[in-house]
Amino acid sequence: DAKTTQPTSMDCAEGRAANLPCNHSTISGNEYVYWYRQIHSQGPQYIIHGLKNNETNEMASLIITEDRKSSTLILPHATLRDTAVYYCIVRSSNSGYALNFGKGTSLLVTP
Amino acid sequence: KAGVTQTPRYLIKTRGQQVTLSCSPISGHRSVSWYQQTPGQGLQFLFEYFSETQRNKGNFPGRFSGRQFSNSRSEMNVSTLELGDSALYLCASSLPGTSGYNEQFFGPGTRLTVL
Numbered sequence: 001d002a003k004t005t006q007p008t009s010m011d012c013a014e015g016r017a018a019n020l021p022c023n024h025s026t027i028s029g030n031e032y033v034y035w036y037r038q039i040h041s042q043g044p045q046y047i048i049h050g051l052k053n054n055e056t057n058e059m060a061s062l063i064i065t066e067d068r069k070s071s072t073l074i075l076p077h078a079t080l081r082d083t084a085v086y087y088c089i090v091r092s093s094n095s096g097y098a099l100n101f102g103k104g105t106s107l108l109v110t111p
Numbered sequence: 112k113a114g115v116t117q118t119p120r121y122l123i124k125t126r127g128q129q130v131t132l133s134c135s136p137i138s139g140h141r142s143v144s145w146y147q148q149t150p151g152q153g154l155q156f157l158f159e160y161f162s163e164t165q166r167n168k169g170n171f172p173g174r175f176s177g178r179q180f181s182n183s184r185s186e187m188n189v190s191t192l193e194l195g196d197s198a199l200y201l202c203a204s205s206l207p208g209t210s211g212y213n214e215q216f217f218g219p220g221t222r223l224t225v226l
Binding site: 097 | 115146154159161166169201205219
């Protein structure tokens, strides 16, 4: 699976959009981009995933660049409950269920 | 629909002992994965079971083992505990995967402390 690079930490004001970047310059054609988050002392939670088109669900939007070398997770209106570590994971559909979480980005949403 | 449950939630053991952790997946889920989370190494994949068979294994010593029962419930065992085994052990369940879709549902974890 391709390696990902994320900033160690980010801040965001409550009510504003949180834009979390992820670099995956070695991604290959059959690899998907997944985002999970982990709120303190809880198990990780799936947020969204995509292959090459932008995706949106009730939690977030995922914007993938045309060359697929990077992506951005957008939380449109961040709340204090969105404070968590966010993990960007790249993997192919046929590489089993193992997820390589990396270090992630620690997002702090402030009042 | 009940989520993934893990028991016990907290456990204290001493070096050299063994421990067994249990995971009950979401009803209908047949894949169960285990992860270890420590402050130094982060979240690391241990192994994954599907239909009572181990399909994937991470880079952990043989002291870490697991199994899955016919009802999809899973257990993991750590023998000859070391101080470094102190961690949060997370279990995740999934439906059999469709192409490209791999949402895993995580339990709350078992916090193991080795003294």
